[in-house]
Amino acid sequence: xxxxxxxxxxxxxxxxxxxxxxxxxxxxxxxxxxxxxxxxxxxxxxxxxxxxxxxxxxxxxxxxxxxxxxxxxxxxxxxxxxxxxxxxxxxxxxxxxxxxxxxxxxxxxxxxxxxxxxxxxxxxxxxxxxxxxxxxxxxxxxxxxxxxxxxxxxxxxxxxxxxxxxxxxxxxxxxxxxxxxxxxxxxxxxxxxxxxxxxxxxxxxxxxxxxxxxxxxxxxxxxxxxxxxxxxxxxxxxxxxxxxxxxxxxxxxxxxxxxxxxxxxxxxxxxxxxxxxxxxxxxxxxxxxxxxxxxxxxxxxxxxxxxxxxxxxxxxxxxxxxxxxxxxxxxxxxxxxxxxxxxxxxxxxxxxxxxxxxxxxxxxxxxxxxxxxxxxxxxxxxxxxxxxxxxx
Numbered sequence: 001x002x003x004x005x006x007x008x009x010x011x012x013x014x015x016x017x018x019x020x021x022x023x024x025x026x027x028x029x030x031x032x033x034x035x036x037x038x039x040x041x042x043x044x045x046x047x048x049x050x051x052x053x054x055x056x057x058x059x060x061x062x063x064x065x066x067x068x069x070x071x072x073x074x075x076x077x078x079x080x081x082x083x084x085x086x087x088x089x090x091x092x093x094x095x096x097x098x099x100x101x102x103x104x105x106x107x108x109x110x111x112x113x114x115x116x117x118x119x120x121x122x123x124x125x126x127x128x129x130x131x132x133x134x135x136x137x138x139x140x141x142x143x144x145x146x147x148x149x150x151x152x153x154x155x156x157x158x159x160x161x162x163x164x165x166x167x168x169x170x171x172x173x174x175x176x177x178x179x180x181x182x183x184x185x186x187x188x189x190x191x192x193x194x195x196x197x198x199x200x201x202x203x204x205x206x207x208x209x210x211x212x213x214x215x216x217x218x219x220x221x222x223x224x225x226x227x228x229x230x231x232x233x234x235x236x237x238x239x240x241x242x243x244x245x246x247x248x249x250x251x252x253x254x255x256x257x258x259x260x261x262x263x264x265x266x267x268x269x270x271x272x273x274x275x276x277x278x279x280x281x282x283x284x285x286x287x288x289x290x291x292x293x294x295x296x297x298x299x300x301x302x303x304x305x306x307x308x309x310x311x312x313x314x315x316x317x318x319x320x321x322x323x324x325x326x327x328x329x330x331x332x333x334x335x336x337x338x339x340x341x342x343x344x345x346x347x348x349x350x351x352x353x354x355x356x357x358x359x360x361x362x363x364x365x366x367x368x369x370x371x372x373x374x375x376x377x378x379x380x381x382x383x384x385x386x387x388x389x390x391x392x
Contacts, residue, residue, distance in 0.1 A: 025359055028337035032356040033349040035381045039356055044185045044199060044367065044380035051190040051255070055108035056115030059205070062184060063119040066202035069181040073203075074126050076178045077133075080165045091126075098125035104241065109248055112205045120203065130203055132233060132245075139392060140208075141330050141360050142219040144281035144288035145312035145338065146304060147346040152288060154217035154281040154371040155351040156209055157383070158199070159364035162392055171387055176364050180382050183367045188255065196254040199369045199380040206247020209369050210254040213376030216263050216282050219369075220250050222317055223275040223293065232273030232295060243273040243295060250278070260287045267291050268298040277315045283373045290315045311343040328392055334360045348372060348379070356383075359390040 032039070047062045063070065081090045102110050102124060113131055117124040142156040165174030182201045187194055198210035211217045232243055244252075249270055257263040260282030267278040268291055278291040288304035290313050302313055302320050316331045318324040324331045337354040348370045355361060355368050362385050369380040 025333050026357060028333075028340050029353045029357045031353070033352040035352070038386045039361060039384055041180065041382040041384045044183050044382060046185045046187060048187045048189055051188055051195060055111035056118070058112055059116050059203075060119050062186070062202050063116055066182055066184070067120050069178075070120050070130075070203045071122060073175070073178040073182060074122050074130065076165070076174055077129070078126070080174065083165075094129050095123050095125045098128040099123075101237065102128050104236065105245075106248060109205050109245075109251070116203050116205070122203075127203065131205060139317050139328075139364055140219070140221040141314070141316050141334055141355065142221055142277075142279040143312055143314040143334070143338070143351065143354070144217070144279060144304065145346045145351060146285060146288065146306065146343075148344050150285040151372070151374050152217070152281045152283065153346060153348060153351050154211075154219065154279070154288075154373065155348075155355055156219045156279075156369050157355050157360060157365045158208060158367050158369070159362065159392070160366055161364055166391070171389075172363055173391070176366055179366050183380065183382055185378060185380050194376075197376075197378045198254065199367060199378065204247075205251070206245065207251040207254055208247060209380075210250065211371045211373060211376070211378055212254055212257065212263075214283055214373060215258065216260045216280060216287075217371045217373050218250055218254060218263065218267075218281075219279045220246060221277040221279065221315055223277050223319075224317060225275040225294070236273060243271045245273050246276045260284070264289065264291070267293075268301070271296055277317070279313070279315050281371075281373060288313050290320055292319055311346070312338055314338065330360050330362075333357060348377075358385065359392075361385050362390040362392055364392050 049058050078091050082088055102113055113127055117127040139159040139162050140156060144152060144154045146152050160179060161173040161176035167174050179201060184200055184202050186198050186200050188196050194213060196210055196212045198207050209219050253263050253266050257266060264280055272293055272295045275295060276293045280291060281288045286304050290302040292299045300321055304310055304313055314334055316324060334354055337357050341350045352370060361383060365383045365385060367380050368383055371378050
């Protein structure tokens with residue numbers, strides 16, 4: 001299904017500009033860190049979310065600061081929806097029916113979503129849509145690498161907005177650009193102590209990127225499957241609610257798991273609404289893996305294995321035992337750059353170089369996050385991909 005959609009899009013897109021015909025790549029970037037230049041659009045601001053507060057009050061500071069950006073992003077989604085259904089009936093359906101869905105969502109996420117709607121003034125149904133949106137539209141690159149000293153570095157590009165409104169004038173994705181001002185770093189605290197840290201979108205209560213300092217790091221990538229997120233969401237609406245929302249699971253793991261082993265078991269065994277890739281790193285040598293999930297099973301787990309020469313694991317959006325789609329091969333250039341770096345030279349600096357190399361960096365890339373679990377360090381940067389650049 002994805003292959004057909006990409007092929008159709010490519011045919012249409014190539015008539016606009018031949019420079020975007022895949023494969024578009026470049027030599028592995030070097031000396032990109034500390035970030036500067038045209039691919040760097042700013043450091044991500046830090047906020048604190050107090051988990052001791054009532055769920056409806058937790059995001060108030062974030063939403064107060066980001067209210068106008070959230071309203072603009074939601075309006076862009078509405079404009080896109082209205083371009084497909086000009087009558088406006090689709091948004092009317094969202095505003096009328098999705099508020100009833102919020103009470104079916106697990107606590108405390110449902111109450112946090114209600115609080116965000118109240119603080120922002122955005123209709124509740126539209127905030128619900130914003131929060132289920134990521135179950136089906138996220139395209140990313142994530143990696144965990146172990147250095148010669150045993151230290152583990154976890155990094156990711158968060159790519160989002162595929163097929164969601166192409167701006168011909170600026171050669172960019174409309175939703176991708178609207179999301180960039182919403183990127184925030186969040187320090188989640190309880191009893192005034194950090195529980196976990198994340199890079200997130202303001203208004204979104206699930207987690208796509210996060211760290212439990214000195215314990216483990218976690219990112220989630222979309223896994224395309226016929227038995228995918230749409231089916232799981234439809235089942236949920238119809239009353240079959242025995243699966244977990246992907247991003248709510250990652251949030252629960254970051255908030256509650258107290259070891260790499262516990263996090264790994266939860267991510268491997270919990271029934272999901274949608275297939276996913278969970279990329280997990282620990283705090284000891286050899287602790288990193290790609291967990292490839294169907295909705296019910298963990299398929300062919302891939303572990304870091306220094307004895308076998310596997311000093312990093314890397315995931316885009318295709319099963320690691322299969323070749324990626326040739327129109328969307330970010331894996332091959334990313335692995336080429338990792339291998340050029342070599343095990344001896346792995347660091348936050350060199351991993352940032354990898355994630356700055358086209359097409360790993362592309363028009364969908366909203367942010368890059370770097371995590372060093374042993375130091376409890378999270379750094380995030382808003383990104384841009386100057387032309388010529390792959391649309392995905």
